[in-house]
Amino acid sequence: MKPRVYIETFGCQMNVADTERAATGLRSSGYDLCDSVDEADVVLLNTCSVREKAERKVYTRIGEVRAARPNKQDVLVGLMGCVAQLEGASIFNNAPAVDLVIGTRATDRISSLIERAQNGERRVLDLDERGETDVWDVSPAQRHSPHVAFIPIIEGCNKFCSFCIVPYSRGRERSRPANLILDEIRNLQQFGYKEVHLIGQNVNSYRPRVESGLEGFTGATPFSRLLRAVAATGMPRIKFTTSFPRDFHPDIISAIEANENLCNWIHLPVQSGSDRILKRMRRGHNRGDYLDRIARIKSSTRRLSLTTDVIVGFPGETDDDFRQTLSLIEDCSYDALYIFKYSRRRGTPAADFEDTVSESEKTARFLELENVHRRCQQKVYSSYVGQTISVLAERQSSRSESDLTGHSTCHKVVNFKGDESLEGEIVDVLITKQK
Ligand code: SAM
Numbered sequence: 001m002k003p004r005v006y007i008e009t010f011g012c013q014m015n016v017a018d019t020e021r022a023a024t025g026l027r028s029s030g031y032d033l034c035d036s037v038d039e040a041d042v043v044l045l046n047t048c049s050v051r052e053k054a055e056r057k058v059y060t061r062i063g064e065v066r067a068a069r070p071n072k073q074d075v076l077v078g079l080m081g082c083v084a085q086l087e088g089a090s091i092f093n094n095a096p097a098v099d100l101v102i103g104t105r106a107t108d109r110i111s112s113l114i115e116r117a118q119n120g121e122r123r124v125l126d127l128d129e130r131g132e133t134d135v136w137d138v139s140p141a142q143r144h145s146p147h148v149a150f151i152p153i154i155e156g157c158n159k160f161c162s163f164c165i166v167p168y169s170r171g172r173e174r175s176r177p178a179n180l181i182l183d184e185i186r187n188l189q190q191f192g193y194k195e196v197h198l199i200g201q202n203v204n205s206y207r208p209r210v211e212s213g214l215e216g217f218t219g220a221t222p223f224s225r226l227l228r229a230v231a232a233t234g235m236p237r238i239k240f241t242t243s244f245p246r247d248f249h250p251d252i253i254s255a256i257e258a259n260e261n262l263c264n265w266i267h268l269p270v271q272s273g274s275d276r277i278l279k280r281m282r283r284g285h286n287r288g289d290y291l292d293r294i295a296r297i298k299s300s301t302r303r304l305s306l307t308t309d310v311i312v313g314f315p316g317e318t319d320d321d322f323r324q325t326l327s328l329i330e331d332c333s334y335d336a337l338y339i340f341k342y343s344r345r346r347g348t349p350a351a352d353f354e355d356t357v358s359e360s361e362k363t364a365r366f367l368e369l370e371n372v373h374r375r376c377q378q379k380v381y382s383s384y385v386g387q388t389i390s391v392l393a394e395r396q397s398s399r400s401e402s403d404l405t406g407h408s409t410c411h412k413v414v415n416f417k418g419d420e421s422l423e424g425e426i427v428d429v430l431i432t433k434q435k
Contacts, residue, residue, distance in 0.1 A: 011048025029111035154200035178213030231259035273328030313362030315353035
């Protein structure tokens with residue numbers, strides 16, 4: 001019988017995409033994938049280190065896995081992803097239950113690493129760079145959905161925001177050649193996929209080394225040219241995330257306006273409404289720059305939904321700074337807001353700043369911001385009631401057997417009456433109430 005591997009994924013869409021890619025490689029090297037720790041010969045935890053809480057969760061999970069499978073001979077345990085890349089060999093000392101540490105660029109070498117561990121090598125470690133010939137192919141069987149696919153277009157980050165660990169865990173920006181992205185999308189169309197998400201830490205910083213695939217597509221930046229090229233494949237729905245404010249060129253909106261299949265959703269993380277804090281965060285944008293970009297989005301001929309991320313309690317954030325964030329959130333009136341309490345990440349510049357905001361103050365700011373946002377969000381949501389919007393029917397709703405659930409082109413979850421014959425179809429749904 002083939003050895004069975006179970007992969008559990010924490011964190012962002014990039015990790016989901018890495019898991020899909022790792023699973024594809026493992027299958028082609030003769031492994032089977034399974035759905036639980038109990039059935040597995042190898043357990044891999046694909047980890048996230050963006051905040052301390054996420055990192056702690058991984059160590060708790062290693063303990064649970066070993067408790068479920070106490071005999072070291074029965075199962076190998078490996079850590080993949082950002083915690084693996086950052087902590088490296090020290091993981092073997094902190095968590096002796098771990099047999100393999102697989103860095104963020106070693107996704108294509110997992111099967112040979114497992115073999116080394118199976119052959120008796122202890123503490124197998126790979127923190128090396130990607131190989132030049134690494135493949136990005138993901139088999140449809142390993143995708144997280146039969147209708148929606150994540151397509152990495154850029155890896156890593158060059159921005160070095162003072163709070164963020166990503167440049168250290170994922171290395172420098174590396175863009176995939178456009179022709180490979182387009183081939184992957186055409187292939188997905190043949191399998192009936194209806195929606196792709198172009199993903200990366202900063203998709204709009206896309207800058208491939210080669211022109212291949214972009215010839216004939218004009219635009220002010222390589223990313224807006226890529227959007228036009230992807231739209232021309234005819235894939236019914238195209239979304240992209242995350243956009244970095246400083247690199248957000250208005251031509252992205254022009255590309256959306258000219259192509260119906262580029263969806264009505266922009267995620268543009270602001271992090272703070274205070275110029276003083278934005279400077280300490282080293283974001284490379286100020287409140288005014290950011291609001292100029294929002295003005296262009298809001299004046300679009302298409303109704304674009306807008307979402308953002310905010311960090312509360314960044315070192316040195318005063319009550320006045322926080323009030324400026326509150327007012328920006330009211331002014332922008334987002335469709336969704338992801339709020340994070342600042343989490344100190346060792347090795348980042350902000351880790352050396354004095355953490356002046358207490359945990360209870362961070363919680364108070366979190367709740368106040370959430371309240372202000374909810375009020376604005378209710379207004380945004382109520383404006384959709386009575387409108388018909390296009391929704392991809394993704395699966396049966398967990399709430400009721402006679403309901404389906406899916407995302408709208410503006411990336412909202414919509415539940416509606418329908419049977420399984422509609423799954424995978426794009427349907428028009430009349431919005432009758434908001435949550
Ligand atoms: N690359 C994107 C950008 O910079 O706009 C965001 C990527 S990050 C993985 C997702 C979100 O996590 C960030 O937008 C930020 O709000 C949050 N985040 C990152 N580092 C954090 C930290 N040290 N503490 C709290 N939240 C953090």
